[in-house]
Amino acid sequence: MRHLLGYAIRRFGWMLLTLWIVYTVSFVLMRSVPGNPFSSERTVPPAIERQLRARYNLDAPPIRQYFDYAIGIVTRGDLGWCLRLEDYSVNQVLAEGFPVSASLAIFGLVFAIALGIPAGVISAVRRGSLADLSMMTAAVLGIAVPNFVLASIVILLFVFMLPLFPAAGWGTLAQIVLPAFCLGAPVAAYIARLTRAGMLEVLSREHVRTAYAKGLSNRAVILKHVLPGAMLPVVSYLGPATAGVLTGSLVLEKIFAIPGMGSHFINAALQRDYTLAMGMVLTYTVLLFLMNSIVDISYAVIDPRVKLQ
Amino acid sequence: MTEPNPSAPLLSVRDLHVSFQTDDGLIEAVRGVSFDLARGETLGIVGESGSGKSVTNLALMGVIPTPPGRIDQGKANFDGHDLLAMSQSRLMAIRGRRIGMIFQDPMTALNPLMTIGQQLTEVTRRHLGLSPTAADRRAAEMLEMVGISSPGERLGDYPHEFSGGMRQRVMIAMALSCEPDILIADEPTTALDVTIQAQILELLAELQQRRGTSIILVTHDLGVVAGVCDRVLVMYAGRVVEQATVGDLFAAHRHPYTLGLLQSLPRLDRDQSTRLDAIAGQPPDMARIPSGCSFRPRCPVAMERCETDSPPLRELGPGHASACWHDDAAAAKRAAANADSPSEADR
Ligand SMILES: Nc1ncnc2c1ncn2[C@@H]1O[C@H](COP(=O)(O)OP(=O)(O)OP(=O)(O)O)[C@@H](O)[C@H]1O
Ligand SMILES: [Mg+2]
Numbered sequence: 001m002r003h004l005l006g007y008a009i010r011r012f013g014w015m016l017l018t019l020w021i022v023y024t025v026s027f028v029l030m031r032s033v034p035g036n037p038f039s040s041e042r043t044v045p046p047a048i049e050r051q052l053r054a055r056y057n058l059d060a061p062p063i064r065q066y067f068d069y070a071i072g073i074v075t076r077g078d079l080g081w082c083l084r085l086e087d088y089s090v091n092q093v094l095a096e097g098f099p100v101s102a103s104l105a106i107f108g109l110v111f112a113i114a115l116g117i118p119a120g121v122i123s124a125v126r127r128g129s130l131a132d133l134s135m136m137t138a139a140v141l142g143i144a145v146p147n148f149v150l151a152s153i154v155i156l157l158f159v160f161m162l163p164l165f166p167a168a169g170w171g172t173l174a175q176i177v178l179p180a181f182c183l184g185a186p187v188a189a190y191i192a193r194l195t196r197a198g199m200l201e202v203l204s205r206e207h208v209r210t211a212y213a214k215g216l217s218n219r220a221v222i223l224k225h226v227l228p229g230a231m232l233p234v235v236s237y238l239g240p241a242t243a244g245v246l247t248g249s250l251v252l253e254k255i256f257a258i259p260g261m262g263s264h265f266i267n268a269a270l271q272r273d274y275t276l277a278m279g280m281v282l283t284y285t286v287l288l289f290l291m292n293s294i295v296d297i298s299y300a301v302i303d304p305r306v307k308l309q
Numbered sequence: 310m311t312e313p314n315p316s317a318p319l320l321s322v323r324d325l326h327v328s329f330q331t332d333d334g335l336i337e338a339v340r341g342v343s344f345d346l347a348r349g350e351t352l353g354i355v356g357e358s359g360s361g362k363s364v365t366n367l368a369l370m371g372v373i374p375t376p377p378g379r380i381d382q383g384k385a386n387f388d389g390h391d392l393l394a395m396s397q398s399r400l401m402a403i404r405g406r407r408i409g410m411i412f413q414d415p416m417t418a419l420n421p422l423m424t425i426g427q428q429l430t431e432v433t434r435r436h437l438g439l440s441p442t443a444a445d446r447r448a449a450e451m452l453e454m455v456g457i458s459s460p461g462e463r464l465g466d467y468p469h470e471f472s473g474g475m476r477q478r479v480m481i482a483m484a485l486s487c488e489p490d491i492l493i494a495d496e497p498t499t500a501l502d503v504t505i506q507a508q509i510l511e512l513l514a515e516l517q518q519r520r521g522t523s524i525i526l527v528t529h530d531l532g533v534v535a536g537v538c539d540r541v542l543v544m545y546a547g548r549v550v551e552q553a554t555v556g557d558l559f560a561a562h563r564h565p566y567t568l569g570l571l572q573s574l575p576r577l578d579r580d581q582s583t584r585l586d587a588i589a590g591q592p593p594d595m596a597r598i599p600s601g602c603s604f605r606p607r608c609p610v611a612m613e614r615c616e617t618d619s620p621p622l623r624e625l626g627p628g629h630a631s632a633c634w635h636d637d638a639a640a641a642k643r644a645a646a647n648a649d650s651p652s653e654a655d656r
Contacts, residue, residue, distance in 0.1 A: 206417040209372045213412075214432045214483070215405030218397070224431075228422050303422055304467040 004297070007308040011296075015289045022285050023073075023278070027066055030274050037083040037272045056083060056275075069278075079279035084271045090279035093264055098283060100170060101253065101260035105245045107176050108183030112241070116188040117234065120195020124203065124230075125222060135192060142189025147248050151182045151255045168257035179256040183248050187241045191234055198230030205229075228302050235298050242291040246284060318345035318386075319523050320369075320491060325383035325393075327361075327368050330376060333596040338364040340547040340598075342383075343622075346491065351517065351524040353534040353555070355570065356544035357592045362527045363413060365544075366493045368393070370410050371400050388490075406436040409484030410493040413527075415477035419468040425452075425479050426464030429486060436487045451482035455512060474505040481512065488520055495527045510537055531570060535559065540628065543567050546593050546603040549622055551631045563631035566604050602634070610635055 036058075044052070053059040057068055072078045079090035119139070123132040158178060159167040169175050202208065203226055211225040253262030261280060268277040300306045327339040339361040346352050354362045367373050368380050369392055385392040387408070392400065404410075412418035420428060429451060430444035439447060445464060452460030455478040468476055477497060484492060494513065498506035514537055517524055526538060534541055534555065541558045543551040543566065551564040562568060569588035590607035593599055599606055602615040614634050622632040 204374070206412060206414060207420040209367075209374075210410075210412060210418045210480075210483075211420065212372050213370050213404055213410045215401045215403070215436060216431065217401060220431075220435075224423070225420050305421060305469050 003308055007297070008293075010309075011289070011293050015286065018289065019282060019285055022281060023070065024066075026278055026281050027069075030272065030277060031062060033272075035272055037274065056081065069275075073282075079282075080275040082273055082276045084267065084273040085276070090275050093276060094261075094279055094283055097259065097261040097264055100258060101246070101249050101262065102287075104176065104179055104183060104249050104253070104258060104260060105242070107180035108245045108249070109187065109238075109241065111180050111184035112187035112191055112245075115184070116191025117195050117231075119188070119192040120230075121199060121222070121227065123192065123196040124199030127200065132196075136196070139189040139192045142185045143193075145186075147182045147186065148251055148255060150185055151179070151252060154178050154182060155255075168255075170256075170258045170260075175256075175258075179249075179252045179258060183245055183252055186248075187245060190237065190241070194233045194237055195230055198233050199226055202226045202229040232299065232303060235295055235302065238298075239288070239292045239295045243288055246287070317348070319348045319388065320346040321384075321386040322346075322365075322369070323384045323386070325365060325368060325385065326381040327364050327373060327378060327383075328381055329378045331596070333594075336595045337598065338378075338547055338595060339368065342542075342544070342547075342549055344542055344549065344552065346523050346525060348490075348523055349517070349521045350540065351526055351538045353538035353541040354525065354527045354544060355529065355531060355534060355541060357588075358529075359592050359595060360544040361547040362544055363495050364547075366410065366495055366525060366527065370404060370408065370493065402436075405432050405484075405489075406487045407489050408491045408493065409487070409489035411477070411480050411484045411495060411497045413495040413499065415473055415480050418480055419476055421468055424465050424467055425471070429464070429479070429483055432483060433486050447486060448482075451486045452479070454485075454516075455479070455482045456508065457482075474501045474509075477501060477505075477509060478512075481509065485516060485522075489522065491523045491525065492517075493525045493527075496529065497526070498533070499529065506533075513537070543570065546595065546598055548603065548632065549630075550604065550633070552622065553629045553631075557626075557629050561629070563625060563629075563635075564604075564633045565608050565610055565635070567631075569607075602632075 037056075050059070057065055060068065069080060072080060077091070079094070082088045082090055082093060085093065119135045123135050126132050155167055155178065158164045165174050165178050166172075199222075208221060208225055211221045216225075249260060250262040250265050252258070253260040264276060265280055267273065268280060296308060300308050322345075323343045325339055325342045326337070329336040329338055342361070342365050344352065354365070356362055364373065364378075368383075369385050371392065373380060380393055383393055387403070390399070392403070395403075419425075426445060426448055429448035430439070430441070433439045433447050434441070434444045437447075448464055449460040452463060457463055457475060457478055463471075468479070471479065481494075481497065484494075492513070497513070498509050501509065510533060513524060513526075516522060526533070528534060538555050540554050541552070542549045543553075543558075543564065545566050551558075551562060551567045553562065558567065559571065562571065566588070573588060588607060589609075593603055593606070600619075601617050602608070602611070602620050605611045605615040608615065612634065618634070620632045620634050622630045624630050
C-alpha cells in the first residue's frame with residue numbers, strides 16, 4: 001500500500017509536469033499557425049475586432065496571456081470562454097460533451113474486453129479448430145476494416161435490413177449499442193489476438209505442467225494458471241487502446257449524431273478556438289494519464305515481480 | 310532402505326513408447342521402457358542427457374505436451390488401472406493425490422504470479438477437501454517439514470522471493486502434501502549446491518521411511534544412486550539398457566554403457582560430483598538413432614552383430630537384466646575387472 005501511495009504521488013507530479021508542457025506547446029503552436037479566431041469568412045470591422053480582442057484578453061502581450069490563462073486554470077479551474085461558441089464557457093462545453101464521449105469510449109472498451117478476452121482464450125485452448133480459425137479471421141477483419149466502414153455496414157444491417165437499433169442519437173442504451181460496437185470492434189480484435197498469443201505462450205511454460213501434475217482440472221489450470229499471465233500484454237495494450245477509442249469516437253460521433261466532443265474537437269481546431277482547443281487537449285491528457293496509471297497498477301497487481309516506478 | 314516387494318508392484322510400466330514430432334523429424338524419445346516399482350522402494354533412473362528419463366516420467370503423469378508429443382504405445386498399471394488409458398477425470402484424481410512429482414527445474418516449475426501459499430493450498434483443497442484455513446495450516450506444516458523457517462509468514466510470498474533451493478523445497482512440500490503413494494523426483498537436486506543437495510536427499514529418505522512412499526529418483530549422479538536407491542534403471546537413447554539392484558549395479562554391472570558411467574564417476578578423494586560426461590563420443594541424435602544397438606558407435610567392445618540387431622533386455626539373474634550381445638561370461642569378467650578399480654585406474 002505504501003508503494004501505491006508513493007507511486008500515486010510521483011505519478012501526480014509527472015502529470016502536472018506533462019500538463020504544463022502540453023499547455024505550453026499547445027499555446028505556442030496555436031498562436032504560431034497563421035490566422036486567428038476572428039480571421040474567418042466574415043471580416044469583422046477593426047473596431048469590433050479590437051473590442052473582441054480586449055474582451056478575450058487577446059490584446060495583451062502573448063507572455064501575459066500565457067500566464068493569465070494558466071493562472072485562471074490553476075486557481076479557478078476556469079478554462080475561459082469559447083472564442084467561437086457564443087455564450088459558452090469551455091467548462092460548460094466539456095461538462096456537456098465529455099461525459100457523452102467518455103461513456104461511449106467506456107462502452108466501447110468494455111465491449112472490446114468482454115468480447116476479445118473470451119475469444120482469445122477459446123482460440124488458444126482450441127487451437128487449430130474451426131472456432132479458432134473463424135475467430136482469428138474475424139479478428140484480422142476487425143483490425144483491417146476502418147470504423148466508419150464498419151459503421152456503414154452495421155447501420156445497413158441492423159437499422160435498415162433488421163431494424164433492431166435506432167440509427168442515431170444519444171440517451172438510450174439501444175442507441176449506444178451500434179456505435180460502441182463499431183468503436184470496440186478493432187480493439188476487441190486486437191485484444192483477442194493478444195490474449196490468444198499470451199495464452200499459447202503461458203501454456204508452454206513449465207509451471208503449467210506443474211499445475212496439471214497437481215491434478216487440477218483443465219478449467220482451473222486455464223483460468224488460474226494461464227489466464228492471468230496471458231493478460232499482461234492485454235493490460236499493457238489498454239493504455240494505447242484508450243487513446244485509440246477516444247480518437248475513434250470523434251469519427252463515430254459524427255456518423256451516429258452523438259453530442260459528444262467529436263464535433264467540438266474538429267471545429268475548435270479549424271476555427272482557431274484557442275480556449276476550447278486548449279481545454280480539450282488538457283482534458284484528454286489527464287484522461288490518458290489516469291488510464292496509463294491504472295494500467296501500470298493493474299500490471300503490478302497481476303505480476304508481483306513488477307515494481308511500480 | 311525398505312525391502313522391495315516384487316510380488317505386488319505398485320506401478321508396473323510395460324513397453325512405453327513416446328515420440329515427438331519436431332522440425333528435425335520424428336524423435337522417438339522413449340522406445341519400449343518397462344519396469345516395476347514396489348511399495349516403499351526407491352528406483353533410480355540414470356543416463357546421459359536426452360536419454361528419455363524425464364519423458365518417461367512425464368508420460369506416467371500424463372503431462373507430455375501434445376502436440377508435439379505422443380504416447381504411441383504402452384501400459385502403466387498403477388493399483389490395477391492403466392494410467393495411460395484412463396479418463397481425464399480419473400487421472401486428475403490420481404495426479405497430485407496418489408502420485409506426486411517434483412520437476413527438474415525449480416526456477417520455472419512454480420507459477421510466478423501466485424503466492425506459495427496459493428500454490429500449496431490448491432492441492433490439498435482439491436484432493437483432501439480442506440477448508441481454506443485448514444489448507445493454510447497444512448501448507449505451513451509442509452513448509453516447516455521441508456525446513457523453511459517461519460513458514461506461516463512465507464505463505465504470502467511469491468516464488469521470486471525464494472532462492473532455488475527454497476523453491477525446490479516448496480516443490481517437494483507441494484508434491485508431498487497429499488502424502489502420495491509414489492513420488493517422482495526428476496533431478497530434485499541438480500540445480501542446487503552440494504550441501505542443499507544433501508539436505509534434500511536426506512529429507513526424501515526420511516519422508517520415505519515415515520510414510521512408506523515409493524520414489525522414482527531421476528539423477529545424473531551415481532553417488533546419489535549409491536546413497537539412496539534400492540534399484541536402478543540405466544537408460545540410453547530411450548531404452549533401458551541395464552536394470553539392477555544397487556549392489557549389482559556397482560559390483561556386477563554387465564552393460565558397457567553402465568561401465569562407462571561408472572568410470573566417469575568422480576573418485577572418492579574428490580568430494581565434488583560432476584555430470585556424467587566421460588564416455589567417449591556424444592549421445593546419439595535422437596532423430597537419427599543408429600541401427601542395431603544404439604550404443605554401438607561409442608561402444609569399445611562392439612561386434613558385427615551390434616550393427617544389425619538391437620539387443621533385447623535379457624534377464625541375467627534375479628532383478629538383473631542387460632541389453633547387450635556381450636553377456637557371455639568373458640565380457641562379464643572383463644567388465645567386472647574394470648569396475649573393481651575405477652578409482653586407481655588413472656593415477
Ligand atoms: N517437448 C519436446 N519436444 C520435442 N522433443 C522433446 C520434448 N521433450 C523432450 N524431447 C526430446 O526427448 C528426448 C528425451 O528427453 P528427456 O527430457 O526425457 O531427457 P532426459 O533424460 O530427462 O535428459 P536430462 O538429463 O537432460 O534431463 C530428447 O531428445 C529431447 O530432445
Ligand atoms: Mg530430464
